Amino acid sequence: MSGVLSYLVFFLTTAAIYSIASLGLNLQWGRTGLFNIGVSGFFAVGAYAYAILTISPLTGQPGLGWPVLAGLLGAMVAAGLFALLVGIPTLRLRDDYLAIATIGIAITVQLIATNEPELTGGTNGLFAIPQPVAGWLHGSGGVAFLILVLICVALVYLALERMIHSPWGRVLVAIREDETAASSLGKSAFSFRLQSLVIGSMAMGLSGALYAAFIKFISPQDFLPIFTFQVWAMLILGGSGSSAGALLGSLVVWAIWTLSGGLIQAALPAKLQVDSGAIQIILIGLLLMLVILFRPSGLLGRKRPAVHRSTVPSKEQA
Amino acid sequence: MLEVRHLVKHFGGLYAVDDVSFTVKTGTITGLIGPNGAGKTTLFHTIAGGYRPDRGEVFLGPKRISGLPPHRIFQLGLVRTFQIPKPFREMTVLENLMVAAPGQLGERFWSAWVAGRRVRRQEREIRERAVQVMEFLNLGRVAQELAKNLSGGQQKLVEIGRALMSDPQCILLDEPGAGVNPSLLVEIVDRIAELNSRGITFLLIEHNMDVVMNLCDPVLVMAQGRLLLEGPPDLVRSDSRVLDAYLGGTPA
Ligand SMILES: Nc1ncnc2c1ncn2[C@@H]1O[C@H](COP(=O)(O)OP(=O)(O)O)[C@@H](O)[C@H]1O
Ligand SMILES: [Mg+2]
Numbered sequence: 001m002s003g004v005l006s007y008l009v010f011f012l013t014t015a016a017i018y019s020i021a022s023l024g025l026n027l028q029w030g031r032t033g034l035f036n037i038g039v040s041g042f043f044a045v046g047a048y049a050y051a052i053l054t055i056s057p058l059t060g061q062p063g064l065g066w067p068v069l070a071g072l073l074g075a076m077v078a079a080g081l082f083a084l085l086v087g088i089p090t091l092r093l094r095d096d097y098l099a100i101a102t103i104g105i106a107i108t109v110q111l112i113a114t115n116e117p118e119l120t121g122g123t124n125g126l127f128a129i130p131q132p133v134a135g136w137l138h139g140s141g142g143v144a145f146l147i148l149v150l151i152c153v154a155l156v157y158l159a160l161e162r163m164i165h166s167p168w169g170r171v172l173v174a175i176r177e178d179e180t181a182a183s184s185l186g187k188s189a190f191s192f193r194l195q196s197l198v199i200g201s202m203a204m205g206l207s208g209a210l211y212a213a214f215i216k217f218i219s220p221q222d223f224l225p226i227f228t229f230q231v232w233a234m235l236i237l238g239g240s241g242s243s244a245g246a247l248l249g250s251l252v253v254w255a256i257w258t259l260s261g262g263l264i265q266a267a268l269p270a271k272l273q274v275d276s277g278a279i280q281i282i283l284i285g286l287l288l289m290l291v292i293l294f295r296p297s298g299l300l301g302r303k304r305p306a307v308h309r310s311t312v313p314s315k316e317q318a
Numbered sequence: 319m320l321e322v323r324h325l326v327k328h329f330g331g332l333y334a335v336d337d338v339s340f341t342v343k344t345g346t347i348t349g350l351i352g353p354n355g356a357g358k359t360t361l362f363h364t365i366a367g368g369y370r371p372d373r374g375e376v377f378l379g380p381k382r383i384s385g386l387p388p389h390r391i392f393q394l395g396l397v398r399t400f401q402i403p404k405p406f407r408e409m410t411v412l413e414n415l416m417v418a419a420p421g422q423l424g425e426r427f428w429s430a431w432v433a434g435r436r437v438r439r440q441e442r443e444i445r446e447r448a449v450q451v452m453e454f455l456n457l458g459r460v461a462q463e464l465a466k467n468l469s470g471g472q473q474k475l476v477e478i479g480r481a482l483m484s485d486p487q488c489i490l491l492d493e494p495g496a497g498v499n500p501s502l503l504v505e506i507v508d509r510i511a512e513l514n515s516r517g518i519t520f521l522l523i524e525h526n527m528d529v530v531m532n533l534c535d536p537v538l539v540m541a542q543g544r545l546l547l548e549g550p551p552d553l554v555r556s557d558s559r560v561l562d563a564y565l566g567g568t569p570a
Contacts, residue, residue, distance in 0.1 A: 167417075167424030167437065174406045174417045181404035184366060185418045185480060186392035187425075195427055 006141045011258060013142065016149045017210045019250035020156050022234040023243055024203030027160055030241040030301075031169060032196040033176035035099045038086075039231045041106030042079045042201040044223035046208030048113060049078035051126045051218055059128045062119055068132040072209050079205020082109075083198040091193045098197075106225065113220040125219025129212050149210055153247070156203050161243050163199070172196055226277070230257065233284050237291050239301025248299055253284060319344040319519045320365070320396070320488055325374035325384075327357075327364045334360040336543035337374070342488070347510065347520040349534025349551070353564050356540040358523045359401050362490050366398040367391040378488065393420065395487035399480075399494065401523070403473035405465035411476055412461045415448040416441075418480035444483075451479045455509060471498035478509070488519045495526045507533060531555065539563065 021043055028034040036042075054071035055063025066074070086105050090097040113120045120126065136144035163169050171192050174182040179189045212218050230253060238249020260283050264276040272279075291298060320342040327335040334357040342348045350358055363369050365376050367388035376384040383391050406414050422444070423429050424437035452458045455475045460468060465476055474494055481489050491510070495503045507529055514520055524530050530537060530551060537554045539546040541563035547554065554560055 162430045163427050166427075166430040167422045167441065168427045168430065170409075170413060170417045171425055173409060173413075177406035177408055178404045180368065180388075181400065181406065181480075182417075183388040184368070184392060184398055184400075186389045186420050186484070187417075188387070188389045199427065 009142050009146050011254070013146045013149055013214055015251050015254040016146070016153050017207050017214060018231065018234060018254055019153055019247050020210065021204045021207035021231045022238070022246040022250050023153075023156050023160055024200035024207070025231055025235050026200075026240065026243055026246040027164070027172075027196055027203070028200035030235060030246070031164055031176065032172045032193055032200075033095075034193060034197055034200070035095055036102045036197070036200070037099050037228055037232075038102030038104070038106035039204055040223045040225055040227040041102065041109045042082060042204035043208035043211070043227060044106070044109045044113060045082050046075040046079045046205030047212040047218050047222070048109075048120055048126070048208075049205065050075040050209035050212045051129045052119070054130045054213075055126060055128060056130070061121060061126055061128070063126075068130055068213065071130075071213075072132070072206060075209035076202040076205045079208070080198045080202045083201035084194070087194045087197040091197065092190050103225075106223075106228065110220050110223055113223065121219070123220060125217060125221075126212075127217045129216045129218065131213045131216060145214065149214070152206065152210060156206065157243055157247065160199075160203070164243065168192075168195075226281070229281065230254075230284070233288055235298075236288055237298055239298030242298070242300045245298050245300035252299070253287075256284065256287065319379065320521065321377040322361075322365065323375045323377070325361070325364060325376065326372045327360055327369050328372055333543045335364055335371075338540070338543075338545045339374075340538055340545060340548060342519060342521050344519055345514070345517065346536070347514050347522055347534050349530045349537035350521060350523045350540065351525070351530060351537060351554075351560075352540035352546070355542075356563075357543040358540055359492055361540070362398055362492055362521075362523065366396060366490060392484070395484075396490070397481040397484060397486040397488070398490035399474075399477040399492055401492040401496065403470065403477050405468070405473050405476050407466035408464060410462050410464055411452065411457055411468070411479075412445070412448055414465050414476050415451055415479050415483050416444050418483040419444040419447065420484045447483065448479075451482045454482070455479050456505065471502045474498055475502075475506070478506070482513070486518060488521065489513075491520060491522045491524075493523050493525065495524055495529055503529070527555070 021039060025036065025039060028036050050071045052062055053064050053066045053074045054068055055061050056065045057063050082105060086101045090101045114123055116122070131145060133144045133148050171182065171187050175187065175189050175192055183189050234249035234253045235246050237253055238247065239245025257280055260280050261276060264273060264279055323339050325335055325338045326333065338361060352358055360369070364371050367383070367386055367390070371384050374384065375382055378394055378396050381394060383394060383396065406417065409417070423433055423440055429437050452461055455478060457472065457475055457479060460472060465473065468476065478494065494506050498506065510520060510533060522534060535550055536548055537551050538548045539554060539560050546559055546563060547557060
């Protein structure tokens with residue numbers, strides 16, 4: 001396959017993996033108003049869980065050698081359990097506690113990844129991570145895996161959309177809009193917020209698992225807070241509250257991120273290239289500011305009512 | 319119906335509700351009046367579970383509800399509205415009402431998969447009910463409007479509408495007439511009377527004396543966190559202690 005084409009496959013796979021995390025964040029923040037600023041933590045838990053579950057013990061690493069599908073599911077469960085751990089003590093308290101706890105868990109996960117080599121390979125990381133559908137479509141250079149990731153995106157998208165546009169999703173929006181009023185109408189804000197946090201984090205865990213399977217090698221360096229920033233940028237730019245917006249935002253932000261990275265490599269003197277990450281962050285930050293100023297609901301945000309049109313009566317009926 | 323025993327709620331040294339006891343009899347529209355800062359809203363909030371009482375108890379029928387969280391108290395049949403309306407701003411009026419229906423199967427996240435048909439049928443029923451309530455409250459025209467775009471008076475009606483989506487035994491209304499234009503106020507008063515004739519008990523905070531005199535019997539008077547007196551509206555109106563309280567005099 002030509003270089004351009006294989007680069008495109010690489011680009012799309014990465015953007016699609018990101019988009020699963022931003023779909024999860026959309027459920028948490030866009031629909032429920034949960035301020036999760038530890039996205040990288042849940043992503044990392046999914047990645048490490050997948051790696052540990054699937055890596056063959058024959059490699060001499062801490063691995064269980066499970067089938068890849070079990071690894072993907074296990075990664076989602078692990079991220080969901082971490083969300084329970086964060087949510088149960090904090091979701092009854094004021095909003096800011098969740099923010100602190102999520103960023104805390106992100107840092108903790110990274111510390112564990114760095115300092116528990118028996119479990120995580122430490123700073124050396126884990127390698128030889130099995131990839132699903134590897135070797136299918138022989139010679140296509142990763143197209144098969146891209147298709148698998150896209151199928152995962154579609155499944156997560158459809159599942160979340162179905163829940164968002166159900167009475168369950170309607171309660172989430174009510175809690176987002178006014179927790180006191182929702183409680184006084186019989187909704188247990190704690191219970192619904194916990195469900196939203198766990199389900200959204202499971203999507204982030206799946207995203208991490210696919211990342212580990214894609215790159216086949218992970219180390220603590222892969223799970224810096226910058227990831228959280230990127231996923232937030234994708235959601236805000238695409239349109240918080242909208243799953244389609246989360247998808248579009250992932251594509252746009254990842255394109256800008258990659259292109260600007262390439263341009264910086266090509267155009268700037270070596271001395272400045274060291275800071276290329278910082279320049280990219282500034283660029284995305286500027287873009288976010290423009291969006292917030294001129295199109296606060298994002299590219300595709302919050303135009304739709306909370307529930308499908310088809311379930312509301314027409315004007316004549318009402 | 320609703321019995322409050324020696325209820326206390328204080329903020330630091332400020333006793334907003336100070337040893338208040340009273341009973342709201344089934345089938346009445348009981349009024350609650352008193353000058354600003356008397357503690358009426360705090361009393362509502364404490365009854366409905368928004369604040370934990372510092373002392374005292376609240377019973378709904380035979381059931382002790384003090385100490386329960388607000389959503390449990392709602393499920394037992396007590397609904398309250400807010401003095402400052404709290405609509406779900408980014409939701410339509412219809413959705414505001416539909417979300418308030420109790421016992422929704424579709425509120426379990428997995429039922430989107432396992433009970434699709436039953437959820438859809440229940441959604442239709444809830445929607446019909448919401449449409450009825452909107453007609454009853456003259457909100458039909460704005461059914462598809464986002465709640466944030468409504469006038470303050472209409473938002474008050476949405477509050478009442480949400481309360482009507484369940485079959486509450488008892489509704490606590492916090493100043494349903496405040497900030498509402500006079501013609502809408504007449505409508506609200508009519509609706510409350512009609513609902514009451516259908517068997518719903520009301521406890522009503524109101525400043526508009528015409529409303530109170532027309533609608534409420536008995537009337538409770540609060541001042542400085544304490545219950546000053548209780549009686550039929552005429553008696554309350556002519557009681558000098560009430561006038562003193564409103565004029566800022568300290569109750570003896
Ligand atoms: N959350 C709060 N924290 C501190 N003080 C409060 C709080 N809520 C009400 N208060 C005080 O309690 C008193 C009673 O207030 P409120 O119940 O709103 O009176 P009312 O509804 O009768 O006008 C007032 O002095 C008010 O300032
Ligand atoms: Mg008040």
